[in-house]
Amino acid sequence: GGTKSASKDGAGEPLEVQINTNRVSSALTVLAENGGFNKEENIKVNLHVMNVAYADILSALSSNKVHVTTGGVGSTAPLRMMENGADFVVIGGQMGEGADIVTLPERAKEWENITAETVKGKKIGVVRTASGDIALRGALSRMGIDLSTIEYVELGNEPAIIEAIKKGELDAGNVQANLRDTAHQAGLVSALHVDKVSPNFICCRVLTRPETLKTRRSDLVHFMRAQLKAYRYLHTHQDEALALINKSIEVDEKVLRSQLFEDEHLKLEPDPTGKRVEEFYDSMKRVGYIEGKIDIKKQIDVSLYREALESLLKEEPNDPTWLKFRADYEKNNGAWS
Amino acid sequence: MKKIEFSNVSLTYDDDGTVYNALNQMNFSVEQGEFVSIIGSSGCGKSSTLSILAGLREPTEGQYLIDGKVSHGTGRNRGVVFQHYSLFPWMRADENIAFGIKQAFPETTDKEAADIAKEYLEKVGLAGFGKKYPYQLSGGMQQRTAIARTLAMQPEILLLDEPFGAIDARNRILLQDLLLEVLGKEKEKKTIVFVTHDVDEAILLSDRILFMDKKRILEEFEVPFSRPRKREEIFQSRDYINLRQSLLSCFFSGIQEKIGGEEVVL
Amino acid sequence: MKKIEFSNVSLTYDDDGTVYNALNQMNFSVEQGEFVSIIGSSGCGKSSTLSILAGLREPTEGQYLIDGKVSHGTGRNRGVVFQHYSLFPWMRADENIAFGIKQAFPETTDKEAADIAKEYLEKVGLAGFGKKYPYQLSGGMQQRTAIARTLAMQPEILLLDEPFGAIDARNRILLQDLLLEVLGKEKEKKTIVFVTHDVDEAILLSDRILFMDKKRILEEFEVPFSRPRKREEIFQSRDYINLRQSLLSCFFSGIQEKIGGEEVVL
């Protein structure tokens, strides 16, 4: 119990937090609330469900209707908005990885060894701005493959991509984790996990505005602490955590379980992974979604996360979860100080 | 053999269960080439009679014969002019007529139909108005066009349901004269059933007047004037004043009766 | 002092640039309590005259006086009945009348208005029909209601634009008699301008008939019958036949002229 460092700056003012419930990306935030960790941290959090519509979520953030966004936005739209001058700050992580190239079983081997030759002329279905798509394309580009040799077909949703692959209208499709089982049921296979070529690529991040960062910093640190605690709980009390998450993310329990615990290629973690954000920004530039004209480092503030983790380590120096995150810190965010 | 024979015709309207008996055991006949007017107060069943003759409704009971044969449905041998909606608003005057001709005689070419249409427009005094849409014509001109169209389709029988009912008094006079004139010029004499409210009109135009009430023909009047008729002469003759008086008293008796009894149907 | 005076009234319609002169230097007057009919062929400007009197249009030139004062716009002292659309289709017969009363006399309570409405419905022979919507009434009944509403609003002047123009011959007779009867019963004699196409109607109802043509009043006829009038007596009198003949020849002369000249306006 870390109740002793109760937050002061909000003076009991609630933190308005956006979540999404149509995939597992906000699961940690949901668990932090439903599992009582926010309460334990003595902060009041109001969750607002906003699914999918990037613009709405960012508008809610920039007009201060919510203080923090956690999911649904992915990272493409916010990074692009930052490039255009939006003052958002990445302060934490939510979900990473969780995207597959799916195709017909007999064509899976085409994705075993990726070279310029094997991907040339392929017609790949994507959902625009999906993180997995940008991660894969960025990785291919970094491998020296000319992206213009691949044909990307933007479809509105993943079921449409799945149907189009089955009909042979597409060679493959890039689908997100929550539709992976659906694709498999439809007779497709995962030919490539995008994290294989772009390890630890980011999806949804925790975003806030600099002003909030100034006025509610202590609340936000407690918010991050609750997230870390939720992460630990998720892995130490799987069944209970599942039930708590399932209260807000009302998908079939089996599906939820497979995504939360049995999927090697989907990560839920509070680490902002600043370096991965920079990499993602670079990928967006390679894909042509942005010009890359800002210094993205200035929009990332990992110090809250570090402060949260540090305080937890002080309280429980031997906790394996805290130690794991401490160990990953440098690789993800740079020097610990 | 009569041209038209109504034999014990009854008509019942069935509007989703509410049954209304509009014609009751009606009998009358019209000779070949005869001009017969049906006159009677509103709602007595004149239009119902005409719609049976036109083939738009089948009698609920009884039957009607044309040329001695029981008749069903509409047919090319009959032409109809109504008070309203006789013309298609989306066709110009000449197109309306040409369309009628093409329907009656499908083998006619467009050119021929247009020529005949022009000819009939001239006949009804509308030369030069062929390119006008109905809305651009006065009510009188519309009815002239409707008459022209119906004549151009060359029916043996002409059915007219208050064709001048919506025309003002002065133009009505012109149209009555026109009808007499145009009909006089046709090669073969048409058989005509003409529904009207106007006693003077009925006297001026017809050979015989049927007074209708209580869902059937109540009285018949022969019109004693020879043709061609001159309006002024007729209107000053003693015969006219007598016939008019008899017809009007038919009307009045109906009114008196209804006002006397409880039934007020206006 | 005349009740109504038209002094050199001209009216020009301007439809987006196309200018049409409908009334040209028109003069006439109506005495207090007089019943004047305006008769004339279609398009001669009768309705335009009435709409000026009603205050729906301002004269382009000239002016008209009511009780010796120049008048503008609509006013409570005038009541109007048109051929169509005189009733609001969404109000029941009694509601139409009560609504009129409430407009004319805003201080009336709903209860009072309903009572007066009922009284007037009785006056026009429609007791028991108050709860019907206009569409449930025949044309004649609708016009009775319209007359009742206008009378209930107690105007000094009654303007009627072919109020019986759409009513069949028989019901027309009933309505004419009704109008005479109801007007006879009113406390004060109304001043009335009545537009019609029907020569007989004009003779039967009015004290004076104005024949209108060429955008102004062309001739005037005094009607020599005393009141109360009996239809049958009038229709058999020599005066009637003469007056009718003069009026009809006014009509005819117009037609002859138009057919003789090139101008065919039907």
Added chain:
Amino acid sequence: MTTAALEEKKRFSFSWPAVQWFIPHVLFAVLLALIFTPGADDSTPHGAFLAVLGISEAALLINRKSRALTDIMTILYLLFIAWEFGTTKADSVNLLLYPSPAKVFAIFASDWHKILDGIRSSMYLLGVGFTLALVLGVLLGILTGSVARLRDSLLPLAKVISPIPPIIYTPYAVAVLPTFEIASIFVIFSSIFWQIYIQTALSVSGIDKKLLDSAKTMNLSAPAMFFHVLWPYCLPNIMKTLPISVANAFMVLTAAEMIGATSGLGYFVRYYADFADYTRVISGIIIIGIVVSVLNYGIAELERKVVRWH
């Protein structure tokens, strides 16, 4: 005699209608037979589906004199048969996109509280948005339509604004309006407001000049003109376009309920569409269909009550 003749006529033509009345019941039997034939999807309990069929059959039997209902049920049963056959008896069907009827109707049983909750919260959003759009649309529409100048300048602008899809303006709604719920209501509002506004303005501007003249000669006050002439004049037309507005409102319900909602029919459908759970999506669509039908029925009844003058 006339009545006798009518009777005979009826007896004579009795045979074909009688067959017609039987068709849906025969189809019902076929459907039942099909359901109880073993097939691909026998794991799902058929209770809910059978209950739905039972209710519709009962409704048909109660209203067995309605030809329209008989025809509608004939069409529906044919659709059900095709659906049941295609999803459980035919081979190689895509059960993801095409779940069997038993599966879809089973959702009614398992998710009924969510569905009821969804109906309640959607009805709230729709009710508020619709009422606002109706009141403002009619008020402004009558005003615009009755003044030629406003009509000529505002209607072209309205026609340009009306096709903007909600996805474009929701961010502004979120930014400007105080709560997410109000933003949702605004989305529904603006999906129907323009249409009602434009239609009312056009309808008012088409009013017969004679009727207006008749009203003017009665010296009506401006409020009397508005409430006792223009408004009732427009009412039938407004009632007639209401079902289209209802359809539009439901069409944007998925967009409206993406803003901060956690329940609602649009939310339900959209939520499970995101998970590709088409069984639930289709059951949601059916619920929407039922709700829309009930609303349309209500509108028709209201129309009969309110527009009694023709």
Added chain:
Amino acid sequence: MTTAALEEKKRFSFSWPAVQWFIPHVLFAVLLALIFTPGADDSTPHGAFLAVLGISEAALLINRKSRALTDIMTILYLLFIAWEFGTTKADSVNLLLYPSPAKVFAIFASDWHKILDGIRSSMYLLGVGFTLALVLGVLLGILTGSVARLRDSLLPLAKVISPIPPIIYTPYAVAVLPTFEIASIFVIFSSIFWQIYIQTALSVSGIDKKLLDSAKTMNLSAPAMFFHVLWPYCLPNIMKTLPISVANAFMVLTAAEMIGATSGLGYFVRYYADFADYTRVISGIIIIGIVVSVLNYGIAELERKVVRWH
């Protein structure tokens, strides 16, 4: 004399209209002054914005007799002034959500090839989808409307189907239809088909019985009845509802052009909405507004040409 009186009347009432005609030009001057006042967003070149203003001012001067255009421009200039003021002169405005007019119009200059391409490809999708919906909707609508029995059974079903949003059926369209393009067309098709179908059916079923009787007495063949009576009868009503259908079609254009499209106005708007690039979203919406206005103008012209009988 009459003409003289008219003249005088005109001269007398000349003053106020004259002021009216000046108002938009005064506003134009105010707007120019505002633009050249230093403000928050002076980095963006004003060329495109000034060009747009110049064109609209020229259009107004050419049609200076049109009162409607004068009024519309007055409103537009007022909006422009508010917009320019709010985004460049007022403090603390969110320039991302509310880009300045100069920025938005600058997109016209920078992205004109994309925009033209978008117009072309959207017009293609709309053209095909619209034509199909119109032809089928009218054909089936007339058929349904003229047979009471079809009307009573099919219209209630159509009213239930019409509110299904495209987001629900796109996967089915992709699955069933051979190409993405056809699926896109289908989305547009089904967004307007139902409305045209329902409206046509209602309009036909409202035809005056007397007109039908009149046609019947001419012994019309079935095709003549269809093409020369029912179809022209419906035409004015169809023309009148076309602008609403255009609005609906553009409303779903964003959904339709999500299926495999790489250009199009809906694609453009949606693409940048996904990236929350509001400058481009708004410029796209303005383009859509212009295209819709042009289409509405075309429809009005077509209506004048085709419906000449009243």
